[in-house]
Amino acid sequence: MLPIAYSEFAQIFRNRAVLISNLIMPLAASAFFIFRRDTFAQIGSLGYIAAVLVFTVGAFSLYTTAVTTLSARRQDLFLKRLRSTAASDPAILSGLTLPVAFTALVQVVVMLGIFAAVSGGPAEVALLVVAILATFVMMLALAMATAGLTGSPEQAQVTTLPVSLVTIAVASWVGITGTESLTLLKRLLPGGSATELIVNTWNGGVPFAESLPLLAPTLAWVVVAIVLALRLFRWEPRR
Amino acid sequence: MEQAERPPGASSRPVIEVDRLSVSYGDFIAVKDLSLRVEQGELYALLGTNGAGKTSALEVIEGHRKASSGTVRVFGESPADRRAVRPRMGIMLQESGFSADLTVEESVRLIGRLSGRSDSVDRLLGVVGLTHKAATRVGQLSGGEKRRLDFATTVYGRPELVFLDEPTTGLDIQSRDALWEAVEELRGHGSTVILTTHYLEEAQQHADRIGLMHRGTLRTQGTVPELTRALPAAIQFSLSPGTPAPPLGVAQPGGSAYQIETFELQADLKRLLDWADLHDVGLHGLSAAPTRLDDVFRAIETDPVPTPTR
Numbered sequence: 001m002l003p004i005a006y007s008e009f010a011q012i013f014r015n016r017a018v019l020i021s022n023l024i025m026p027l028a029a030s031a032f033f034i035f036r037r038d039t040f041a042q043i044g045s046l047g048y049i050a051a052v053l054v055f056t057v058g059a060f061s062l063y064t065t066a067v068t069t070l071s072a073r074r075q076d077l078f079l080k081r082l083r084s085t086a087a088s089d090p091a092i093l094s095g096l097t098l099p100v101a102f103t104a105l106v107q108v109v110v111m112l113g114i115f116a117a118v119s120g121g122p123a124e125v126a127l128l129v130v131a132i133l134a135t136f137v138m139m140l141a142l143a144m145a146t147a148g149l150t151g152s153p154e155q156a157q158v159t160t161l162p163v164s165l166v167t168i169a170v171a172s173w174v175g176i177t178g179t180e181s182l183t184l185l186k187r188l189l190p191g192g193s194a195t196e197l198i199v200n201t202w203n204g205g206v207p208f209a210e211s212l213p214l215l216a217p218t219l220a221w222v223v224v225a226i227v228l229a230l231r232l233f234r235w236e237p238r239r
Numbered sequence: 240m241e242q243a244e245r246p247p248g249a250s251s252r253p254v255i256e257v258d259r260l261s262v263s264y265g266d267f268i269a270v271k272d273l274s275l276r277v278e279q280g281e282l283y284a285l286l287g288t289n290g291a292g293k294t295s296a297l298e299v300i301e302g303h304r305k306a307s308s309g310t311v312r313v314f315g316e317s318p319a320d321r322r323a324v325r326p327r328m329g330i331m332l333q334e335s336g337f338s339a340d341l342t343v344e345e346s347v348r349l350i351g352r353l354s355g356r357s358d359s360v361d362r363l364l365g366v367v368g369l370t371h372k373a374a375t376r377v378g379q380l381s382g383g384e385k386r387r388l389d390f391a392t393t394v395y396g397r398p399e400l401v402f403l404d405e406p407t408t409g410l411d412i413q414s415r416d417a418l419w420e421a422v423e424e425l426r427g428h429g430s431t432v433i434l435t436t437h438y439l440e441e442a443q444q445h446a447d448r449i450g451l452m453h454r455g456t457l458r459t460q461g462t463v464p465e466l467t468r469a470l471p472a473a474i475q476f477s478l479s480p481g482t483p484a485p486p487l488g489v490a491q492p493g494g495s496a497y498q499i500e501t502f503e504l505q506a507d508l509k510r511l512l513d514w515a516d517l518h519d520v521g522l523h524g525l526s527a528a529p530t531r532l533d534d535v536f537r538a539i540e541t542d543p544v545p546t547p548t549r
Contacts, residue, residue: 003352011340014376077336083303084332085353086325 004082004095008069012099022065023103026057030111037119046119047199048175053111054132054198055171055191058139059164062104066097066143067160072153079235089235097140108132123204127211131197134218138190139167141225148232167191175199193217252279253312254400254431255300260309262295269295271455273309279399282422282432284442286532287452288540293435294333294404296452300433301330301402313400326355329398333405335385339378343369346377347391356396363391366421368414382409390418394425401425403434407441419445439532449532451539458539467530470538471500474508476522486514504529 012018030053033040040049073079073096082092112122122128142163150159167190174195179186187193197214200206255277262270270292277283287293298304300311302318302325316323337346347360364370367387372380380388386409393401403422407415422432422445436442442449443463450460459466477496478485487499487507501507508527515522 003349007338007341007345007349010345011338014340073338076338077332077334078338080303080332081336081350082353083321084301084325084330084336085350086321086355087353088321 001087001091001095001098004087004092005098008096009099012065012069012103018065018068022061022068023107026060027107027111029056029060030107034111034115034118037115041119044176045199045203047202048172049119050112050115050122050128050202051171051175051195051198052168053115054108054135055168055195057104057107057111058135059167061107062100062136063139063143063146063167064156064160064164065100065104066140067146067150068153068156069096069100070144070147071150071156074147074235075152075237077236083235093144097143101136101140104136105132122202124201124208124211127208128198128201130215131194131201131218134215134222135191135194135198138194138218138221138225141222141229142190144229145225145232148229148234151238163190171195187214187217190221191218253277254279254281254314255283255433256310256312257296257300258310260296260299260311261307262292262299262304263307268455270299273452273457275450275457275460277431277433279431280426280429281447282426282434282445284434284436284446284449285452286435286439286442286449286536288454290454291452292455293452297402297404297433297435301328327398328400328402329354329393329395330402331389331393331404331406335377335389337377337385337388340376342374342376343380343388344373346388347395350392351395354392354395354398356398358396363395366394366417367391368417383411383414386410387414387418390421394421397425397428398430400431401433403432403436405436406434407436407438415441439536443532451536453539459535463532466532466535468502470530470534471502472504472527472529474499474501474504474511474525474527476511476525478523479521482520483518485511487511 012023033049033052033056037046037049040052070079073082079092083089087095116122146156146159146163150156170186170189170191171194174186174189174192179192179196185192187196193214193216197211197218200211200214253276255275257273257275260270260273261268273292273296275283285293285297295304299306300313300318302313302321305319311318313324314327318324341349343364344360347363351358351360351363360373361370364373367390369384369387369391372384377385377388386406390403390406393403401422406418410418419441426432434442434446446463448460448462449466451458451466475496475498480495482495485497485499487501487510499507499511504527511522514520
């Protein structure tokens with residue numbers, strides 16, 4: 001797995017298009033949210049800004065980059081090449097997605113760190129970390145499922161839009177309006193309960209025992225995405 | 240078909256055993272009832288027309304695809320058991336499958352490390368003549384250079400079993416010679432080689448045995464002499480007008496041009512030359528050619544009935 005991850009790291013940083021669209025742009029968007037934090041805090045809360053930062057990086061740096069990477073590697077038969085070796089399928093997929101996940105995680109840590117420095121830190125750091133990790137696992141599993149429906153890296157610009165836009169829209173909806181109304185719907189939507197959990201852990205004031213069950217819908221989405229990925233993911237281009 | 244003589248270097252230990260393999264895509268049968276056995280040290284060429292089913296059969300043997308029915312064993316194991324068989328085999332795919340943003344050296348090192356074998360990257364780049372391109376990104380290589388890179392990763396660590404899927408396509412003559420030299424060096428270490436190619440002369444020159452596929456079935460297999468002995472050799476010449484007819488049974492394609500089809504090339508050629516000497520006849524444009532693999536290939540293409548194979 002590590003040789004694949006190392007080579008993937010090199011490829012990400014050598015491909016200017018991937019670097020700009022999937023790494024620099026989310027950072028720029030996150031910087032905008034932090035710069036205009038007073039405005040966004042009035043609309044929602046500081047926790048809402050934290051949730052939007054997590055989902056912006058999760059949707060673009062992680063999800064979109066992972067789909068683009070996997071479809072590109074399949075299109076140029078690199079996946080088939082890797083499967084010609086003794087590496088197992090889980091090792092290949094882990095190796096290909098580890099650098100993307102690691103980079104996204106670093107981005108989130110940096111942006112939330114800056115956000116915490118200028119506006120005050122989160123109330124429940126441990127649960128916030130769990131919420132971010134669960135969100136990233138969900139986005140990664142959704143990326144593998146979406147990659148199965150994506151024939152080329154160019155197509156990824158279209159096929160990633162539904163999940164990216166829906167998760168960010170849900171994060172904004174839940175972050176701004178809360179979950180007092182339409183509670184079940186908001187929590188069951190992808191990213192809904194994760195947003196509520198991030199908002200709660202950043203703002204504080206919600207008992208741990210009340211926040212913890214919010215992980216369940218996110219983990220359910222992880223299971224759904226993995227099942228979809230197992231059914232949809234392809235190692236070779238369609239003939 | 241007669242039992243082939245065991246080629247030099249080949250042992251009776253089967254490396255590949257295929258029994259009644261069939262591969263289907265929906266209603267389309269790509270491979271039907273394919274059975275073959277390749278022994279250690281052999282170079283076996285699987286040839287066929289486009290769409291004959293070679294690639295589908297190879298992909299099952301390599302472990303890239305599941306069989307619809309039948310069994311395949313590689314080193315006595317299922318080829319799907321990658322952990323067991325892949326460290327012992329190198330696969331040169333029909334299309335390269337390298338990442339454009341990695342350098343040549345990085346590509347060899349990556350695939351080599353994943354192969355489960357060890358070797359020197361510098362040595363391999365020297366073998367395929369890419370030492371000067373070590374730091375070049377794969378995306379900047381020509382088609383022929385990518386094939387050479389592919390070959391370098393395939394033979395990393397001198398695998399016991401090597402699959403070469405059209406290895407010389409796009410290579411210049413020097414690169415082809417270097418590649419075949421490297422293959423012979425591998426065989427000197429006891430490696431078994433499975434080859435597919437559209438260059439029949441390469442198969443004729445290098446293969447111990449050849450299997451010919453057409454429309455999903457293995458029509459015939461054997462050594463080159465075994466495959467060609469079923470078809471006649473040809474003697475061709477033309478005679479001046481007014482010359483008496485030659486003594487052998489001849490087919491006369493037209494005018495003064497003659498073609499003699501024979502299973503006794505040497506004897507019939509001698510008879511023809513003796514007759515020409517005796518009658519002081521000039522055999523213009525005389526040529527005598529043994530049956531070539533191309534002729535067998537063409538005969539199979541036009542043969543609607545599958546030939547039984549052993």
